[in-house]
Amino acid sequence: MATPLDSPISFTNVGKARWWQTGFFASQTGYVLLALLVLFVVMNFASPYFLTEGNIQNVAKNFSFIAIATLGVTFVIITGGIDLSVGSVMCFSAMITSMVMTQISTPGMPGADWFVHLGPDGKTAVANLPGLILLVSILAGLGVALIVGLINGFCIAVLGLSPFVTTLGMLSIVRGLGYVVSNGRGSFPSGPEASYFYTLTSGVVFGMPAPFIYLVVLAVAMAVVLHHTGFGRHVFAIGGNEKAAALTGIPVVRVKIEIYVICALAAGLQGIIICGWLGSAPANMATSYELNVIAAAVIGGANLAGGAGGPLGAIVGCVLLEVIRNGLVLAQVNSYWQQTLVGVIIIAAVLVDRLRSRMA
Amino acid sequence: MVTPHDAGLAVLELKGIGKEFGAIRALHGVDLRISPGEVVGLMGDNGAGKSTLVKIIAGNFPPSHGEMRFDGEPVHFARPIDARAVGIEVVYQDLALADNLTAAANVFLGRELKRKLGPFALLDHKAMAARALELFGELRSETRPHDLVKQMSGGQRQAVAIARTRLSNAKLVMMDEPTAAISVRQVEQVLSLIHRLKEQGVAVMLISHRMPDVFAVCDRVVVMRRGEKRADKAISDTSPEEVTSLITGAKEAA
Numbered sequence: 001m002a003t004p005l006d007s008p009i010s011f012t013n014v015g016k017a018r019w020w021q022t023g024f025f026a027s028q029t030g031y032v033l034l035a036l037l038v039l040f041v042v043m044n045f046a047s048p049y050f051l052t053e054g055n056i057q058n059v060a061k062n063f064s065f066i067a068i069a070t071l072g073v074t075f076v077i078i079t080g081g082i083d084l085s086v087g088s089v090m091c092f093s094a095m096i097t098s099m100v101m102t103q104i105s106t107p108g109m110p111g112a113d114w115f116v117h118l119g120p121d122g123k124t125a126v127a128n129l130p131g132l133i134l135l136v137s138i139l140a141g142l143g144v145a146l147i148v149g150l151i152n153g154f155c156i157a158v159l160g161l162s163p164f165v166t167t168l169g170m171l172s173i174v175r176g177l178g179y180v181v182s183n184g185r186g187s188f189p190s191g192p193e194a195s196y197f198y199t200l201t202s203g204v205v206f207g208m209p210a211p212f213i214y215l216v217v218l219a220v221a222m223a224v225v226l227h228h229t230g231f232g233r234h235v236f237a238i239g240g241n242e243k244a245a246a247l248t249g250i251p252v253v254r255v256k257i258e259i260y261v262i263c264a265l266a267a268g269l270q271g272i273i274i275c276g277w278l279g280s281a282p283a284n285m286a287t288s289y290e291l292n293v294i295a296a297a298v299i300g301g302a303n304l305a306g307g308a309g310g311p312l313g314a315i316v317g318c319v320l321l322e323v324i325r326n327g328l329v330l331a332q333v334n335s336y337w338q339q340t341l342v343g344v345i346i347i348a349a350v351l352v353d354r355l356r357s358r359m360a
Numbered sequence: 361m362v363t364p365h366d367a368g369l370a371v372l373e374l375k376g377i378g379k380e381f382g383a384i385r386a387l388h389g390v391d392l393r394i395s396p397g398e399v400v401g402l403m404g405d406n407g408a409g410k411s412t413l414v415k416i417i418a419g420n421f422p423p424s425h426g427e428m429r430f431d432g433e434p435v436h437f438a439r440p441i442d443a444r445a446v447g448i449e450v451v452y453q454d455l456a457l458a459d460n461l462t463a464a465a466n467v468f469l470g471r472e473l474k475r476k477l478g479p480f481a482l483l484d485h486k487a488m489a490a491r492a493l494e495l496f497g498e499l500r501s502e503t504r505p506h507d508l509v510k511q512m513s514g515g516q517r518q519a520v521a522i523a524r525t526r527l528s529n530a531k532l533v534m535m536d537e538p539t540a541a542i543s544v545r546q547v548e549q550v551l552s553l554i555h556r557l558k559e560q561g562v563a564v565m566l567i568s569h570r571m572p573d574v575f576a577v578c579d580r581v582v583v584m585r586r587g588e589k590r591a592d593k594a595i596s597d598t599s600p601e602e603v604t605s606l607i608t609g610a611k612e613a614a
Contacts, residue, residue: 228482230472233461237469240458247456248470249441307460
């Protein structure tokens with residue numbers, strides 16, 4: 001089929017881009033990572049406590065609390081969408097998980113006799129497999145996140161509503177549902193398996209906080225999915241040119257629903273982890289976290305116009321936000337400055353990228 | 361040399377194709393036959409119905425009236441992917457490229473090559489880059505498979521869009537203004553590619569405003585005006601002057 005070449009292809013008129021002009025080194029993620037390293041060095045000189053093991057562990061734990069949700073939102077942002085409902089989903093999933101766990105661990109409650117019974121000593125004992133209560137309650141929390149994601153995806157991809165408006169509405173709906181099911185009271189995971197739950201969500205493994213390990217595993221998985229699977233390729237293509245993606249036969253509707261589901265699941269998982277750390281799921285938990293999450297993604301190089309972003313950028317953005325917060329505390333700066341500085345950094349990060357693409 | 365309207369199966373046959381958009385009649389009673397290995401030029405002024413006709417054949421929207429047969433079988437396309445499945449490839453005027461992806465990624469968009477790694481199917485970057493380089497070589501385009509499309513010239517983008525049609529064994533390739541935005545040297549390359557498609561028995565429909573290109577490569581020219589087919593003549597039986605007067609309406613039909 002292929003016609004033999006008369007002459008091998010030559011590149012006399014087309015130069016090859018140098019290594020620092022392409023890929024990671026030329027991306028916003030690259031600069032922001034550089035800025036982060038500089039910040040680490042500066043902080044090290046500014047405060048002797050900064051690089052202590054305790055503080056680094058603290059930073060690692062704190063940024064892990066928004067970073068998993070940031071991975072999910074990054075997926076959505078790459079396609080040119082936005083998800084404002086992540087904060088509400090975090091709260092709702094956490095709440096459902098802890099309420100289900102409490103419900104099915106209390107003998108006498110409807111459905112609970114599958115899972116627990118009162119022991120001869122009057123204590124609650126696990127009736128079935130150990131871990132089953134934990135599994136069911138976490139799946140319940142992720143299940144509601146899945147439903148929220150499906151509704152978001154359906155409204156945006158099938159009905160064609162704007163992502164901003166849909167998820168803004170969902171922010172309010174899900175937060176409201178959280179108040180309805182809890183009656184405005186916080187709930188906390190309890191029962192015979194609550195200790196497993198706390199170990200899984202706020203334990204320490206090999207000197208590292210457990211959420212940090214989940215984050216690393218999920219980030220690596222996300223990198224593989226984005227760059228080495230057809231699905232990831234389609235996510236980027238939809239962000240670059242949605243019309244072209246549809247014309248080349250990419251199932252745009254399906255991919256979009258899938259990314260909103262992924263985003264909601266990430267937010268739900270994040271909420272469940274935060275719940276374990278706090279020891280409860282208050283009804284106002286994670287309020288306005290969606291803004292931190294989106295800010296972190298944007299600082300890390302996800303382009304709100306679509307087509308760019310990745311897990312490394314999401315993590316770098318989260319670390320930068322946390323190091324600044326931590327640094328301002330260590331430097332004894334009035335903590336009210338924190339938000340102002342975060343705003344400046346969002347604009348500066350995007351501005352640097354803008355200037356670079358002008359110059360190139 | 362395949363002459364039009366002679367024996368053999370037509371690759372594409374349209375009968376009485378019409379299309380209305382609300383009160384606007386964009387196409388009316390268009391009949392058309394294209395044989396394998398035939399290059400047909402589709403000409404007409406803006407608003408003559410060329411794009412509507414192309415979009416109907418490409419499956420972007422269904423016709424309001426008429427019948428479409430491909431390879432002798434009646435076909436109804438609900439989506440562009442249905443048209444591609446039977447062997448119709450289109451090079452769109454705006455090229456339908458994703459700027460943020462590489463040339464190779466764009467060529468293989470929607471039909472990526474995969475390799476199995478246990479239960480997972482991962483993209484085969486190497487094979488896609490190699491095949492894309494081969495296709496760019498056939499097109500004599502100095503395009504690197506790993507370069508991003510947003511950094512490319514108009515001619516390179518065109519090459520990427522055309523390379524995409526060469527992935528499958530298309531039976532009909534429609535090109536919407538492929539020579540409108542590229543350099544003189546690259547026009548030659550595109551025209552020689554059309555010749556190569558023809559040699560392989562692929563039918564080509566060239567939508568163009570450029571008279572010299574149409575007369576250089578086409579066997580037959582079809583002129584559209586006000587949503588109707590006004591002429592369908594072998595190139596040897598007509599002249600640029602006659603085609604121009606058909607396009608403008610100075611001559612009603614031929």
